[in-house]
Amino acid sequence: MTFARRLRIISLLSFTLLVIVTALLAWSFRELSVAERNHVMADQIQSTVFHRVTMRDEYFLFGLERAREQWFALNDAATHLLAQGLPQADDHSATQILERSRLYLADSVQISKRLVEQMRRVPVADPAVAHHDEFASRLYSQIMLRDSALQREAVLLQKVARDRFERAGERMIYLTLLLVILMALGTIINAAFLTGVLRRRMATIKRDADVIAAGDLSRGIEVEGNDELAELARVFNSVTHKIRDYTQALHDSEKRYRMQLQELANIYTHTPVGLFVVDRELRYLRLNEHLAQLNGKSICEHVGRRIDEVLPPGVAARIEELWRPVLERGECVLNVEVQGELDPTDPVLHHWLASYQPLISEAGEVSGVMGVVLDITERKRTEEMLAGVRQHLEEEVQQRTAKLQLINEHLTQEIEIRKKVEVELLRQQQKLQDMALDLAMAEERERDRIASELHDQVGQRLILAKIKLDALASSVPDGECESEAEVVGGLVQQTIQDIRSLTFQLRPPLLASAGLEAALRWLGEELSADFGLQTEFRDDGKDKTLPYEIRSTVFQAVRELMLNVVKHAGTQRCRVALSRSEDDFLVIGVEDDGVGLGREHDAAESRSGSGGFGLANVRQKIQHLGGSFSVTNKAAGGTVATIKVPLRA
Structure with missing residues (x-):
């Protein structure tokens, strides 16, 4: 048998053993991942179970409504964790423990509801002494028995998960040792048939592998040649480099996250606008300090209370009316003005500019309202x-x-x-x-x-x-x-x-930076995305410089005309032409091929929508600028709206 044939046979056997051990390592790694996931789930279940016991005792001993809400929230969390852990448990003993835990928890929750009803039924002056009722004490004893059994099961589940995790880790270590031993054995066998050059290469590979095994990922295995051994070394080096980069990135991310945690709390606390979240029962879930100052009460006086318990009846009724479409249809209410008196003893009329959005749950349902509130009282006083x-x-x-x-x-x-x-x-x-x-x-x-x-x-x-x-x-x-x-x-x-x-909506960036023409083209793209309106623009290319305030007024006027095309023209196409006349006027024409002016014209003249501009407001503001505005029917159908504004400063 030739040397080359023997080398091929040994290599084939070594590769077969390597594949087998690698498969065993993959299987063991999967078992380790499953065991780790079950161990994490067991820790979460045990933490939730022990935490709910604390909330139970706090509610029963002191009668705190907050403790009752957290208790039942933890009941739901524990039920969810047990239901989530059942499909993951592929061990018979763990499945039995989860089933018993689920039964104990269900009994405890059922008795808990009866205990809450009994404590609410017993009329006492101080809620902290409600547990002195004999029937409530018996119910509490039954809950303690169920919870004690549930705690034992949680501890047992954690022990089972920990044992499995340790066994999987030991198996992983043994298989890794087996892989190292087989690789070393293959190296020794191959070294017997290689020349002095091969012995030197193997010594180099072994030396570098020992360095990497010791934890030094900055080095790699020196690669020579193009054979299988060299390719394996390259793959090993690539994996080592990726592990090193990922570890470094993970450490950097953790450091950044810790630094940003305090900054996040400071920003939410000191932001100059009011932020809040309420549930479907209109109870405050969270808010920042700025909103608490606007309402004249502390954060503790908001959380857990309905809006009508915090704000005066008139203001609360107005806000509840604004929240109705958000809760019922999931609509957004933006830039609405709310006014009212916060303190009957100090009859000062306050004004707020508010925006409300629905809070969507994971199931896609509206679970509450979140909003942003800006105090505009001083601005309203200035306007008045x-x-x-x-x-x-x-x-x-x-x-x-x-x-x-x-x-x-x-x-x-x-x-x-x-x-x-x-x-x-x-x-x-x-x-x-x-x-x-x-x-x-x-x-x-x-x-x-x-x-x-x-x-x-x-x-x-x-x-x-x-x-x-x-x-x-x-x-x-x-x-x-x-x-x-x-x-x-x-x-x-x-x-x-x-x-x-x-x-x-308030200030398109292009209007200030790129000019009126670019802003109108951006407006066309926005209306195309929102309403499907296809807009054709024509520009004579002449200079049409205007002050920013006049540009903004003209932009809002053109926006109103294009929105009227969407609403009333019955067509999805319009044409916008910009030109400079010989007498130094900016001329803007908005043309469509729709139904033309009819019964909708009078309504459109008086309508004030889409940012506060109706056709009557358009005419008035353009005339204030020293220009003119006209809307006429075309002979072939459709309308032509023309705006003329002087270009002088």
Whole structure:
């Protein structure tokens, strides 16, 4: 038998043994994973069982409603864990223990409900002495018996899972040792047939393998040649490098998560807007300090209480009416204004700008409401003050007009005086028109300021909060605060999306950075995605520079016209043309091939939707800018809406 043939036979036998041991290792690794999963499940069951006993005693001894809610919540959690553990248990003894535990827990829950009913039925002045009732004490004794048996089963289940995990670990160690022994044996056999060069290569491989086995993953096995041994060394080096990179990344992630945990708590506590979550019974589940300050009560006075127990009846009734579509149909209520008095002794009317979104459970059902509240009382007072100033100016103009008319009746012959009076009247009218334009510009600047604060402050902090919450969720032990972290993460993510949507509605970024043309093209893409409206744009390419406030007003006007096409035109296509006229006017035409103006026209003229613009408001604001607005029917069907705005500063 030649040397080459013997080498091939030995290699084939070695490979066969390696495959067998590798298969055994894979099987053992699977058993180890199953045992570890069962061990984790047993720890969770034992922790939940012992925790619910604590809540049971706290409720029975002190009559705390919070303890009762946590007790029954832990009952549900334990039931869920037992039901989840039954399909995973592939061991007969573990299955029997889980079945007995489930029966003990069911009996305990049933008796617990009777105990709660009995304690509520017994009229006592102090809830802490309700357990002195004889029947309640007997029920409590029965619960203690069931819970004691349940604790014993939980301890036994943990012992069974731990024993299985240890056996699987020992089996893994033995198989690993067997693999090492077989590899060493194969190395010795092959070394007997190799030349001095092969002996040197094997010595190198063994030396590097010993270093890696000792825990030094920074080195690899030196590879020479292209045979199977060299390929195995390359694969081993690749796996070693991946394990090293993954371990380093895991350590870095854990460090980042721990650093971000405290920052997340600080952001949620000190964010400048009110955040809250309520359940379907309108009870506060969680809120931040800012909302508690807005409502004039502490966080402890909110949690677990209904909204009508915290807020005045008038404000609570208004908010419950706004929450109804959110709870019943899962709709979002955005940018709604709520007003009311928080303290009857201090009759100060407060104003809030609120947005409410549904809290969706894993089953896809609405389980509550989450919201964002912004105090706009100072802004409303400013608006009222501006309205008062405007009313005062209008009254002043009316008084001066009356005086001018009286002077005109008595001094018809004094032409020069009448001309001066007419000039003064025109000046006052121009002043009033300028003030109306300033008010419109102030509204756009306020919209821009609110959007900037939401994006730069609230949005950025919530994004950072979401990142740190994810870090926290992976850093805490399994099962600890997992559901709370997921709920808070969902809330923060939903709030980020709502703030982004609100920011884009208040101030499209393209309007400030890229100009009116780019913003209108973005608007066309948004309406196409939301309503299927296909928009064709035409631009003459000439310079059409406008101040930002005027750009924003024109943008909102064009947006209203395009939304009217979606709502009333009966077509899914429209054309938008931008041009600069010879007399330095920006001309924008919005054209469709729909049903044209009809009975819907009068309603559209007075309708104020889609951000506060109706056709009447469009005409008024464009005229305040010194421009013109018209809507006409086309002969072939459809409408053409034309906006003309002067390009001068």
